Amino acid sequence: MLHLDGLERRFGSVIALAGLDLTIEPGELCGFVGPNGAGKTTAMRCAVGISEPDAGQVRWRGGPIDLDVRRRIGYMPEERGLYPKMRVHEQLVYLARLHGLARRAAEDGARRWIDRLGLAERRDSAVEELSLGNQQRVQLAAALVHDPELLVLDEPFSGLDPLAVDVMSDVLRERADAGVAVVFSSHQLDLVEDLCRTVAVVSSGRVVLRGPVRELKRAGERRLRLETTGGVRWTERLPAGVTIRGRRGNEVTVSLAPGVEPGSVLDLVRGDGSLVGVRLEEPRLSELFRDALEAGVEA
């Protein structure tokens, strides 16, 4: 289990981390989301041991992040990092061996991931000769080649085409199913919502929302989308806990605070005219994200 406990990090006058707490369980696939400058990259660099927090601690399975632990982590940096002139297969074998694998195991790992990620035809190409998408695949292979117990990936989906997104998603899901703790940052909230079991929203160096995606959505404000024929004068008499979220012609979207029954709103609408369409929706992750950030700012 990865524990980030009260991490603080300051760069000059900029506070990157302000007491960030986060726990990732083995087998968990966690999306780490937040606006630019929220502290995601700094937190991930602390998690893999290449940056030291000013305060707080990082622990893996109860122990500190020492060299042995670091070698069991798969890391994909935000700015991609590979030797541009080194060949794909050779580079993966080299990185695997640096992570402690014997030559044979490193060769096997490199071959397996090259095949799995569709790079077989480019195994002897220099990295700089590959398309950006393929470079990204090599980068993922570099994080996976030594069969890590913890995967920390900084923006692994940025710049990928839809097919590559599918491959990356499959691999992450498969690794989590195999018991690997996986955490990745992303700005693609819909993708995180579809892929991840859990999510952590970070803002101003702190986690402001954390939990299983399904539970967070269930606990969030539901949306009621209503289409009427008798105008929207009913919106002037909304009960407590009901807030207008959008309006387009006769179509109105309202949010319902937990505990508010949708029937009370429907009765209100029927009083003004007839109801043409109605849909009750759970909130999207992007909406939870915005709400969490707004709540964080207000706090």
Add this chain to the structure above:
Amino acid sequence: MNALATVWLIAEREVRQRLRSKLFVGTTVVLAVVLTVLASLPAFLGAFAPSDGRDVPSDDDERSALRVGVLGTLTDDEVASLEAAFGPIEQVPVADAVAAEEVLQDGQEGLAFVVEPGERVLVAPGGNLLQVGSAAAARAAEALALERVFPGEAERIGEVLARPSLPVVQIGDTDPAEAAARLVVANVGVVFLFAVLIMYASMIINGVIEEKGSRVVELLVEAVPVRRLMTGKLLGLGLVGLAQTLVLFGPPLAVLVLTAGELIPSAVGGLALAITGWFIVGYALYAVIAAGLGSLVSRPEEAQAVLTPANVLMVAGYLVGFAAINAPTSRLAVIASFVPFSAPYAMLARQALASPAWWEVALAAGSTLATAAVLTVVAARIYEGGILRVGARVKLREAWSRR
């Protein structure tokens, strides 16, 4: 994987990558071929074959007479035999053997040699005129010997010029040919050291920047302590440097030994080893400086600017090395040969030209290596503090504080 295996793995990659570079291998091979061709040219042109002091003097009557010092008096036959060998000679009387040594050593009289009739031919030691002096002396000895075999037959002597019978005795304790060879080795050695040290410092800094600029270093430091990373890189590039030195200078030296082995003084072999040794010592010193400084920048165009302090030290050492060649026994040369940054150049010059004691060489190498060891600790700390900071150039103080 233990520390040694990790360092070796990193070094191995460095070696493999350099050897895979067509530009690097191509340049090295072309240079080696050029040097080998240059080394074999004298043999092709026949320069070595008759050069044991028998180069025939010009028949140009207009040229000035050869100035020859004479102890005592030359007989007419001896003058005739010498003129058969050299053309017209101008006799310069010399009082005694001591005066002969002085006049030859200071060179102001412009004497090619001094003849002591019936006894010896004296020549001056050291300096660029030595080859001329020794060749002329050998020829004079031959001519005088022939005069005894064919008394009064100057023309026949001129035609035959058989074996010399008089010993050629040099003044001082240095063999002229060896002294000339030592001078050449000192010059070549100092220039070579400077060239390879500056080239490898540049190669190291570019290697560090490649890892830092491409961010691959973030993957590496996750798995390898930063010091091992630096050590492996320096070891790998040092091995490439040694191999390149062997490829560049091995074939030309082999050609020289094969074509003119008897003309190459034995001291040259020892000096070649000294050059190799000082390359290793100098590399240990300057490579760690280059690695530490390289970790402060992220872009190749910043490499030379950040390397300036190391370059200044290397150029200063190089210039002091040449001062030591000109005056190998001077106080400057002696002091500079113990100062770590100039020791590789200055001690090499002294080894070539002034025969320092073994302990002096050991002390110079020891002090340089000790400085390299201290700088390794300093550079490793700077490297640790700078290698993960991408973007603007990192200040030394920031890198040192590691924050």
